[in-house]
Amino acid sequence: MIVLLVLLTAFGIALLALKAITKVWNPWLSGCIAMCVMLCFTAMGHFVYLEGMQMMLPEAVPFKRELIILTGLLEIAGGIGLLFQRYRRWAAILLIIFFVLVLPANIYAALHHIDYQNATTGGKGPGYLWLRVPLQLVLIGWVWFFGLRANRTSQAN
Structure with missing residues (x-):
């Protein structure tokens, strides 16, 4: 999935760039930078594919357009909150909650074959969930590891 590729590539670039600038390996900040880059990348979809993203929500959900913009x-x-030590813990907690709350929209979209990029019902279907659900768990784990666990570890030192 492109999201995972963006996350891992951004992590590698951030890790190398921080080492070149500070002369110290900083995987914790690199992980937060990578998540911020990935979140900004996925947020673009909320604005570029607004019509299709609205289709990912059940008919009963009001204010779909506004909700998609808000979630973007x-x-x-x-993502920006993860970059600042002062806000990292709260940003991480809220992002974990966010990832849990958006999973039903991804499940709904898969069950209804929503192709959000083309705003059609010709999407990948339920088979897509075999990738999406584990990816969501990876994102939650990443935010926990780099945003919460690492934050606690760095404050103890």
Whole structure:
């Protein structure tokens, strides 16, 4: 999946760039930078594919357009929050909650074959969930590891 590729590539680049600049390996900050880059990348979809993203929500959900825009902005804010030690813990907690709360929209989209990029019902279908659900767990684990666990470890030192 492209999201995982963006996350891992950004991590590698951040790790090498921070080492070149500070002369110290900093995987903790690199992990937060990578998640911020990935979240900004995925947030773009909320604005570029607004119509298709609205299709990912059941008919009963009101204010779909506003909700999609809001969640895109929340992704960006959460990613930026990870970059600052002062806000990292709260950003990580809120992002974990966010990842849990958006999973039903991904499940709904898969069950209804939503192709959000083309705003059609010609999407990948339920088989997509075999990749999406584990990816969501990876994202939650990443935020926990680099945002919460690492934050606690660095404060103890």
